[in-house]
Amino acid sequence: MIRPCRPRLVPAALNAPLTNRCPLRSFSPPHPQTLSLAPLAGFAATPDGSLLATTAGDKAFKVFDVLSFDMITWASLDFVPGVCEWIGGSGGRSRSKPLLAIADAHAPPIRLFDAASDASGTALKTLNIHTAPVLQI
Numbered sequence: 001m002i003r004p005c006r007p008r009l010v011p012a013a014l015n016a017p018l019t020n021r022c023p024l025r026s027f028s029p030p031h032p033q034t035l036s037l038a039p040l041a042g043f044a045a046t047p048d049g050s051l052l053a054t055t056a057g058d059k060a061f062k063v064f065d066v067l068s069f070d071m072i073t074w075a076s077l078d079f080v081p082g083v084c085e086w087i088g089g090s091g092g093r094s095r096s097k098p099l100l101a102i103a104d105a106h107a108p109p110i111r112l113f114d115a116a117s118d119a120s121g122t123a124l125k126t127l128n129i130h131t132a133p134v135l136q137i
Contacts, residue, residue: 042084055081103134
């Protein structure tokens with residue numbers, strides 16, 4: 001994360017004018033192949049903050065391990081994804097793994113994926129309970 005910094009006034013030398021100086025913060029940008037060429041449609045983190053999922057108009061979703069910022073899943077879909085959200089697997093006494101719910105951008109169904117371990121892009125279940133595309137989960 002890049003945080004804006006306030007310029008600090010530091011004398012360059014004795015009796016020299018003050019110059020603006022901003023200390024460089026350590027930042028390593030993600031590898032170019034992890035970026036999407038299409039605008040992001042969804043962005044969601046698991047309740048414990050260990051996984052991050054993104055969906056984009058390029059008919060794919062990606063899952064990242066937050067601690068190491070490694071992309072662990074990149075799956076192609078047969079629909080244009082909209083918003084996404086992690087469900088289940090909230091930690092504590094629950095032993096269920098989190099599932100990724102992805103809404104179709106142009107149709108009402110919501111599809112559930114085992115996104116943390118399966119990169120096939122095959123939905124575990126499709127929920128058809130809405131009559132219009134879902135805008136928020």
